[in-house]
Each structure stands twice: as structure tokens, then as C-alpha cells.
Amino acid sequence: MNRFFYTNTLRLIAPIALWLLERRARKAGGKWDIRGDERFGRYPHPAPAGSSIAHGDDEGYAETIFTFRRPVWVHAVSLGETRAAHPLIQALLDQGFPVLLTHMTATGRAQGARMFAEAIGQGMLCQAWVPYDFPEAVRGFLEHWKPRCGILIEREIWPNMVAEANRQKMPLIVASARFSESAYKQAHWLGSVMRNALAGLDLVLTQSRVDSARLDDLGVKRMQVVGNLKFDLNISYSQVHAGQVVRQVINRQVVAIASTRDGEEEYFLKAIKALVKNHERQAGQEVALPPPLFMIIPRHPQRFREVETLIQQSGLTYRCRSQNPINDDLKTIDILLCDSVGDMFFYYAMSDLAIVAGSFGEYGGQNHIEPCALGVPVIVGPHTENFQQSVEDALSEGAARRTQNEEEAIKLALKILNNEEQRLGMSKAAKQWLSLHEGATDRIMSALKPYLR
Template identity: 55%
Template sequence: MNQFLYTLLLRLAKPIILNILEKKAKKAGGLWDIRGNERFGIYPKKENIKPVSEQSDFDVRGHQFEFKNPIWVHAVSLGETRAAQPFVRILLDQGHPVLLTHTTSTGRAQGARQFSEDIGEGRLVQAWMPYDLPEAVDGFLTHWMPRCGILIEREVWPNMVLSAACQKIPMILASARFSESSAKQVKLLGGVLLEAYKKLSLILAQTQQDAERLESIGLPMPKVIGNLKFDVDISMQQVDLGAMLRQSINRHVVVIASTREGEEQVFIQGISQLKAANANVTNEADKQLLPLYVIIPRHPQRFAQVEEILKKSSLTYVRRTDNPSDKDIRQADVLFGDSLGEMFYYYGLADVAIIGGSFGDFGGQNHIEACAVGVPVIVGPHTKNFEKAVNDALIEGAARRTDSEHNALLLANALLNDDEQRKQMGKAGKQWLTLHQGVSQRLYSILHAYLN
């Protein structure tokens, strides 16, 4: 497939794609602006980017700052936005203006939380990533005139890369994640996507496996710099709040984090079975105080769906957003994590973490944040999205793998009864993470020539 055919098919499919996106946005909730002008690269002709003070520039660490020719960082969704935070912070601390784009509502909301002060001061501006139509990407690049574009992990779009090349804007793919399915996609789409990769000014891979897969499609072997997700920006305030609650309820806690569709049903059934088995113990002395289970769905649009499953179960639960008392939490079977931006609060509360998205065939979710807090990790069989990081955590003793939700619950309970093993796993997680940190600073050093 060539560029012309790709663009033609995209134009023909545009009404269908927009309808699909609108349905997804309605289901998910939040701000998506699917048919908004920004999505089509349309901006007011005489718009000036000003800070809240309405001044065109202002003092930042002793020099006058102006939002002009920003460094553009694209973080498609929630995970990429979190991963990019330490790198973006380095850019801002060095006095660079940053344009931060997203595709999803959750990514944009996370960016707004992470950089609220910088947005208020006008040092960072958020925008929607335009659709990959020539006029949309041209309008976007012409309006913002970024000095370079940095794509986090993925999201290589043919027309965007071509337009940037025509305008002599360097495009960099940083912390590139390139799976076997990505390689198959490149081959399926033919030359158009491969040419887009070839037009990138620089590719920096997460792992050696990612680099080898990129080389297998005909690209020069990229430099391996590591995974930006290792540079975890831990909210110690959240961790401390979680730890205080854990001390107050005086009860073991198993956090089941970032669950995906189908997984919650099985976990809730498993917890119900453990509760029933404990209730059937005739000797009161043999009864156990079951742990508090914290269930946190990966996507907020599924909160209502998961709560319906909880309502139909035999379990008692409280919702985080209802701000329940310590007593209410102590007496519940489940704390339902229906809040956003509080993962470190939940991990501060945890004795063991089970990472969702790895039991259904979803490729896994981020286990690195749990390791950063020193929480022992349990993963399922499907972890291809974090293949190298999971394997390393398993080797270092920071994580354990099991084959099903039911066995994950049993393994979690076994770890709760082994204080020494939990302590060793938590220590191993922190030590393992320390070995891999510094990716953001390495990335900044490598990209220095593109940033000025």
C-alpha cells in the first residue's frame, strides 16, 4: 500500500471511524472532542498562546520565557503520559516550552493533573493529536511549529511523519515498543508504514528484542535506551496515606490493579469462594481474617460495569470515591478503586499486588509502579507488552507468575502468610528498579541536539 492509497482509504473510512470513536467516547465518558477543530488541525488564525497572567512572556528561573517553537511530546494515553512525566519534567526544568498531545481522554486528564502548575504558568500546553489526514497534520504542524516531535513508545502515523519531514521537523520515536504484532502490522500495510518508520530522524528502543524486531522489518538497528516507565515518579504523599490506612485497619491487603474486561468477574468469584470456604469452617479458632481486596479497573468507563458485578456477588464492598471511614473499609470484603490518579495510594496500602491485564489476552499492564513501592507482584501468563521488564522482575525475585486468577488469589494468600518472603520480594523490586532508572536523563542527553 502506498501513501496515496492509504490516505484515500482513510478518507473513505472517515465517517465510520468517527462514529466508532464517538460511541467509544460516550461509553468512556470524559472529554474526547472527537469532531473538534483540533482533531482536524484547525486553529484560530490569530490565536496567541498566553499564560494565565495574560502576559506574552514571564520569568522562569531568571530568564524570560516565551511559548514558541515548543518541543512536542506525544503521549497517546494514560500509560504513556505517566511514563513521559519525568522526561517532560526535565524539559520544563531546563526552560523548554512543551506541547503535550494525547489521543485519549484519560491521557489528557492525567497530563492535566501531572502538569497543572506548568499549564497554569503557560510553560506547557496540551492539545489533541490530529487525525492522520494531510490537511489535519499540516494544520497542526503549521500552527505549533515544534522544533521537534517525540513520540512515546508507538503511534507512528504515515501522513504525520511525511508532513513533518517536508517541514524539516525532526521526529523521534523514544522508548520504542515494537512487538511481533507490530511487525506483522507493518508487513500487512506494506510500504506506507515502513516508509514512515524510515523517515523518522531517530528510533530509540526499549529493549534489545524491540531493536531486533525493528531491524527485522528493514530498519538500521536502533540504539537501546530502556523503558521510560522505569523512571517512576512516586507520589510519597499517596504512599504514606495508603500506609496509614493499612495500619489503621490492621488487616492484610491484596491490590488487584489495572484489571481488564472479563478478569474482574473471575476474581470476584474467586474471592467469594474463599469467603464461603472460610465461613464453612466449623471451628471458630481455625477461621481466618480474610484480606481486604482492592479491585481497580484499568479503564474508568468500566467502573459501572464492574460495580454491577460486585452488587450481584455475595461480597460487601465500599467505593473509594465515597470516602469511606476506616471502620467501613475494615469491615468490607472489597475496596472498589473507582478513582483516578491514585495508584500509589493503593500500592501504599498493599501487602501484595496482582497485576491485571495479564490473565486475559491483553498483553499485561504496568507492574513497575508496584515494584517501586516495594510491593511483591503477581502476574498472569499474558505479559507481552512488558515482556522484558516482567522477565527481569521474575529473575530478580520481585515478581511471581501464575496461570489463572484463581491461582493468583491462592498465591497472594500464601505470600500473606510468609512475611519473610514478602519482605525479600519487596526489597528485590526496589533494587531491580534502581538498576534500570535514569532513562529520562539518557534520553534528554541523546536528544540534546534536537532540542535547541
């Protein structure tokens, strides 16, 4: 497939694609601007001199107009990439570079607004929607903002965007690049349009040698292995302290079931219900420990109410975090539904163990690094392709364990919690393992120097 055919195919399917995006936006909530001018690279006015800030009605948003003189453009498609990019963006801001931060999803944009509220207020960072990959849209975007360079986080490589950046002689870099086996197969299927896009990148900074090998096979030559940005965490120590206080007050073991995806909660709830019933049958007998408090943390906010319905149907006792349950409730209920965004370090700090979901269904896994940073032992499922190398490292270092399904994960969690020596050993291994992989931000900043002039 060449770029001409790719572009015309994109135009042909655009009505359906936009309808699907609007449907997703309605379900997710938040401000998406699916058909907004920014998405098509249309800006009614050039960036004016000076700056002004107008706060809109949507929580988490600041509609800000800045004069950016050659900003550094960072693209973080969604929530996970925005969190991962935090240390890199902060490093750029600390060195005095204005930053244009783009997103595709409302959750990513809202997270960016929260994390960089001070920089937005100071006129050092501006958020915008990334344009769709139509030639005229990306041309309008680049001509309006005139970035000195573009940094794409993990893997957001669009053929027309790369071609227009090359035409305007704007360097384009992929940082903390992850190129999975499925992405590798997709690139082969797309043929010359993706090979040319990859060849048009000025630099690719990969997470691992495996990623570099796949990209090398596709013709990318300007590469450097720098590691994973997700290891350079921006830990909220206020959240950590608050979580630790709650854990101490309730004096009860806690298991976080984090980043659950569609189809996983049902099996976790079934296993938890069996555990609770077994404990009730043994009431009055000598048992090792009462059941822990299980915190279910859905990956996507739009599924909070759906998951609450599943918990109600299970018959297990529960409260929602949004209800601000008192500590006495947390001492007795079976489930805490964690229906808030941006509080992962609070939840992990409360936890004695974390089951990182998104890995029991075929979703490729979710971020297991955050709990490891707090010394929380981790259990993952069989599907961890998105974090393949780091999961294998965590397993080999003793920081994590793997099970094949949700029921096994619950049973293994109880086994670890009943063995304090094993739990503390995994906790120590998690912290030591993480310390070996820090520093990706510094390596990326060093590699970016020629493009930041």
C-alpha cells in the same frame, strides 16, 4: 500498501471510525472533541503574542493560549503514556523548553492537566489534541505550532504525520519505543507505507534490544537502546504516606487487584467468594489468617459502574472509594472498589501484595513497575506481551510470580501472605530490581540534545 492507498482508505473508513470514537467517548465520559477543529488541524487564529488563561467548566482542563516559540512537541496517546512521559516532560520544562503535549484520549488529557497544572499556569506547557492522520490535518497542526521537534512516546507512528514532518524538516523521535510481536506483524502486513514511515523517523530510542531487533528488520537504522521510561517513576509520596497510614489503622492484610479489564473481574470475584465461604465454614477453628481486603482497581474509569454491578451480583460485601468509607468499614468488608483516577500509589501503599491484571485476559498486561517501586510483591497472569522483557526480568529477580488464571493468583497471594519471610524477600527483590533500571530519562535527554537546538 503505499501512502496514497493508505490515505484514501483512511478517508473511506473515516465516518465509521469517527462514529466508533464518539461511541467510545460517550461511554468513557470526559471531553474528547472527536469532531473538533483541532482534530482536523484547523486553528481559527494564529498563536497570538503574550498569553492568556481561561478556565473552562470541565474539571482538569485549562483552555490556554500561549505563544510557543518552537516548542518541543510530546505526544502521549492516553493515560499510561502520559504517566510514563512525566519525568521526560519535567526534564524538558526544567531546562526551559516550552512543551506542547498532545493526546488522543480524554483520560490522557485530564491526567496531563493534573500533572502539569503549574507549568500550564506559567505558560510553559500547552495541551492539544493530536490531529487525525490526514495530510491536511497534520500539515495544519505542524504549521500552527511549528515545533522544533516531535517526541512520540512508545509507539504512535502515523505515515502522513511522518511524511509531513519530513517535508517541513521537523525532527521526529520515538522515545521509550516498544515494538511488540503483534506490531511487528502489523508493520509487515502494511508493507511499504509503514516501512517508509519508520525510515522517516530521525531517531528511535528503544526500551530493549528485542524492540531494536524487530525495528532493524523493518529497516530502521538510527536506534539506541535507552530503557523504559516507566522505570523513572514520579512517585507521589503524599499518596504513599496516606496509604500506609490507612493500612496501619485497619491492621488487616490488603491485596490490590490492579488494572483489571473486561472479563477478568468475574473470575477474581468467584475466587474471592470461594475463599470467603471457606473461611466462614472454618469459623471457630484455628486458621492461618482471615481473608485480606481485596481492592479491585479497574483499568478504565468508564467501567467503574459495570464492575460495581458485578460485585453486587457476587454477594460479597463492598464499599466504593468514592463513598469515602470509614476505616471500620475497611476492617470488615470483602471488596473495596477503587473508583478513582490517579491514586495508584495510594492503593499500592495500602497493599501487602499486588495482582497486576490485564494479563489474565489477552490484553498484553499492565504496569507492574509501580508496585515494585514501593516494594510490593507482584503476581501477573500469562499474557504480559506489552511488558515482556521487564516482566521476565522481575520474575527472574524474584520480584514477581506468574500464574495461569485468576483463581491460581488468589491462592498464590494467600500463600505468600501466610509466609512473611517469602513476602519480605519478594519486597526486597522488587526494590533492588527497580534500582537496576532507573535512568532512562537521563539517557533519552542526552540522545535528544542535537534535536533540541
